[in-house]
Amino acid sequence: MKLAWLRLLPRAVRDPVIRRVVAVDDKALQGITVRLAETIDEYVEAARLVYDGYHARGILDAHEARVRITPFLALPSTLIFVALQEGRIVGTISVVVDGPAGLPMETIYGKEVAALRAQGRRIAEVGALCVTPGLRGFGVPFLLNKAMGLSARDVARVDDLVIAVHPRAHDLYRALLGFETMGPIREYPSLKKSALAVGLRLPLREAQESYRARYGDRVAKANPYYLYFQRRDPQIVFPTDEAGLERVRQVHRRAAVKLLALRPDVLIDLSTDSFGIVSRALGSPGPADDSQR
Secondary structure: OOOHHHHHOOHHHHHHHHHHHOOOOHHHHOOEEEEEOOOHHHHHHHHHHHHHHHHHOOOOOOOOOOOOOOHHHHOOOEEEEEEEEOOEEEEEEEEEEOOOOOOOOHHHHHHHHHHHHHOOOOEEEEEEEEEOHHHOOOOHHHHHHHHHHHHHHHOOOOOEEEEEEOHHHHHHHHHHHOOEEEEEEEEOOOOOOOOEEEEEEEEHHHHHHHHHHHHOOOOOOOOHHHHHHHOOOOOEOOOOOHHHHHHHHHHHHHHHHHHHHHOHHHHOOOOHHHHHHHHHHHOOOOOOOHHHO
């Protein structure tokens, strides 16, 4: 959706307009389910969707494997959400919870992330949001962000979400989700040189109350408090059962092994410490039965 013209408006006017223009189309969302990836094939299909999206935008070089991954995929604290329609993945988003390996965006926002850690905040980085072209602009990103955000808060116990986005997307993340700038515009080295990024932060633990104070509890499709904390979205299947989560973790490890076998080059530049962390996270994949393929 082209929203460049909105930058001509003052922020006080621009943000409410964005919330009304970027609407949730309930009819278009019928038949779509959002949940954690549960099979190896779903992990591969999600990585392929991200690759195709980044490559089409010209920010990712071509690779014969046609999957976009990072070493952080191997970590058990990383969550991969997928949106499915008739069994086909039409969207995905990931969240990397902070740990010994740190966060991907620390390559360019190390001081900013360290400052949050110093406050005792538990941090997680959002990434790889991608939706198939035919469903962009209808609310699939809303479902993915809602599933990711509430799961990060309630399951992973995250205090702050951080993200590095292209500067053109800054207005969307501020108006729709309340993210604020945490760092200046910089080049993102894991992508092509043309990829610029700006660091953003959302105090997730305080978001529900801050949304309510800012927007009130009026039922409206342009009200973030209603959308994210009052509205029921049965399409979202939240992870709650510990046994189910453990099954997902086992598939996650096997999927990471398969994807890194397709793209071993992503491990080349890791430090010795980081390589050790990834290796220990992968461990022994064990036998994979048909239900995990």
